[in-house]
Amino acid sequence: MSAAETPEADHSLLESPVEPAQVSVVAVLPPSPVPVPPTAKPAVAVVLSQPLQTLVSPQASYAQKQAVWKELRDTNQLDAAITDLEHAAQADPSAAEYSAALGQAYIQKLRTTEDIRDRTILAMQADQSFDQALNLDPSNWEARFWKAACLSRWPAEMNKSAEVIDNLVTLVEQQETQSPQPQFVQTYVLLGEQYQKVGYTDDARAAWRRGSALFPDNNTLREKLAGLQ
Numbered sequence: 001m002s003a004a005e006t007p008e009a010d011h012s013l014l015e016s017p018v019e020p021a022q023v024s025v026v027a028v029l030p031p032s033p034v035p036v037p038p039t040a041k042p043a044v045a046v047v048l049s050q051p052l053q054t055l056v057s058p059q060a061s062y063a064q065k066q067a068v069w070k071e072l073r074d075t076n077q078l079d080a081a082i083t084d085l086e087h088a089a090q091a092d093p094s095a096a097e098y099s100a101a102l103g104q105a106y107i108q109k110l111r112t113t114e115d116i117r118d119r120t121i122l123a124m125q126a127d128q129s130f131d132q133a134l135n136l137d138p139s140n141w142e143a144r145f146w147k148a149a150c151l152s153r154w155p156a157e158m159n160k161s162a163e164v165i166d167n168l169v170t171l172v173e174q175q176e177t178q179s180p181q182p183q184f185v186q187t188y189v190l191l192g193e194q195y196q197k198v199g200y201t202d203d204a205r206a207a208w209r210r211g212s213a214l215f216p217d218n219n220t221l222r223e224k225l226a227g228l229q
Helices: 052-054 064-072 077-090 096-110 118-138 141-151 161-175 182-197 201-214 219-227
Strands: none
Touching: 052 064, 052 077, 052 096, 052 141, 064 077, 064 096, 064 182, 077 096, 096 118, 096 141, 096 161, 096 219, 118 141, 141 161, 161 182, 182 201
């Protein structure tokens, strides 16, 4: 099984500081007794290192997060990151950001090993983490994109193409309700590749044209369309 990779993207931007991310819920009792709502959460405090704070911060850009992943890989800190994110996800299972980042951590780790058994386990762990994140927040871009990207690299006999396409179509629909962001172009690239992979050339062309309308300067989309002429 090959590692999940984003299609021809440039993630070379520098990391920038992000405010510490802590989750803390403190109950304050009023003078007179008031019933506690059944949805009230127990007090939770999750403290992460600065790099991991960036990875789970909604304020950090996609490029900044990819720079953090590169730093963690280059400094052999992926195992520690996985451990910390696993603890965070267990401490606050209602936070989609932790599960989404944990899934990406498994994928980053998968890229560092050639052991087939380890790669299979990591890929399955990543997929489960992405599912958990999407169950909590169906609009989590990173969880849905990386789930699709990961499944797109599974062996053909696993029959994941339909699931990959469904996730990418959903992602396109979600993206187009927002202001365009640089990473969104990857969804169109990958969706077209998946259509082409299963023989739907017209759908591949439509996906790449749709992306080009929003990202007219993207060379990858231009090359993909030129290749269909």
